[in-house]
Amino acid sequence: MNSFSYTRAQEVDTAVREVTQDKAAKFIAGGTNILDLMKENVERPDRLVDITRLPLQQVESNPEGGLRLGALVSNADTAYHPEVIERYPLLSKTILAGASAQLRNMATDGGNLFQRTRCYYFYDTATPCNKREPGSGCSAINGYNRIHAILGTSEQCIATHPSDMCVALAALDAVVNVKGPEGERQIKFEDFHRLPGNEPQYDNTVKTGEIVTSIDLPAEGFAKNYTYLKLRDRASYAFALVSVAVGLDLDGDTVREARVALGGVAHKPWRKPEAEALLKGQKATKENFRKVADALLQGAKGFGSNTFKIELAHRAIVRALVMATEMKKK
């Protein structure tokens, strides 16, 4: 790890100012990802601004009748929060599907959004990587790419976003509240993370100095019919090869509204409203679910070691939709 100076911010504005003024400064909260990357020399900040003492620790109601998660609430406290369990069980389930109990105690909700890819080449400073070093090339496209993306890739980068929590936040249409040098703004979750394109060094649309203050969950939590199906190499404590978050609003056997978000397959949680719309007013049958899977995976492209993910994702989408449908019958 490189040497760096350390300051502890007491106010959001101070934290924003410190990181805005110093281009090589970074925020640190739970630290579970940035310290790991610093040990690998992937991140080399000259200053860390500790934001853990900022007053962003509350889970409270928001004006839309939903829930507002303070950016510094831990992943564990969020997953076990009674209101999250009752109203947003999909979110609770996705959080508990990720990392380990220790890491969930440390990691924050805001920080989870900024997790960086676990692409082996991004972590290995001896290899080219456009995300780590723009213009150096992508080692994954013709390398070992078993864990890599099949959707929304570019010739520059085929990395995936590693978060489970973010897959639920995408399905739930969460909104991220940020504060920066130019004031406050809201970012729709679909616009928060980005595809790699020609600038894979940018994981998201947050600007320098902006800090996430909270995450808003809309009133609808799909608490009756939901599931998170995570497929991975171990039963626990492993990143998703493919994951599917589903929320259904059912009227008997008819689908009023469907949400389907995929993890482990793209540079961001993958949603396609046109695919979800195929179910609107339709029966919740396997045949219809297959059409959704076809639409969601349209244009999917494998790179050799990860080509299996296309069929895996197709089956996982159908199975997750069946699982979410079956819930009401119990």
Add this chain to the structure above:
Amino acid sequence: MSSKVLTEPIGDVAVGLPPLQRVTLTINGAEKQLEVAPWTSLLDLLREYLDLTGTKKGCDHGQCGACTVLVDGKRINSCLTLAVMKDGCEITTVEGLSKGDQLHPVQEAFIEHDAFQCGYCTPGQICSAVGLINEGHAKTTDDIRELMSGNICRCGAYPGIVAAVEQALKVCQPNQ
């Protein structure tokens, strides 16, 4: 409670490097005032500067759980924690679990169930199990397996570990 003020810098900080930071930590019940380089992990502080070598360094990347300690009662990976960020916190390591000669129920259970072979992961397993019991979310054997998955045992002593945690859970939470 004893208080220890380190007057000498405990990191080898050369001229020109960022300044040391003063922190107060309560470690296994004893308050300590220390000066640390910002990049000192809690794990390195414990092992390299305070001679608390019970906490083990395995992967140093938060993947193996050997470095698990309790901060304000919650289990965390001390290798992914900067010591300076825990200013004012209470740290409990495996050395702080027993009361004199009276072992913690988790420690007793690990001995009874022979829940180790080489023992390197054991302090982390034990601290993690204490954290698991504090959290109160484990109801079944499968819950224990899932909620202990952040602690890897290279020897594969998992059956003994799960049995030990199960027993300790009953001792510590008799109503569960």
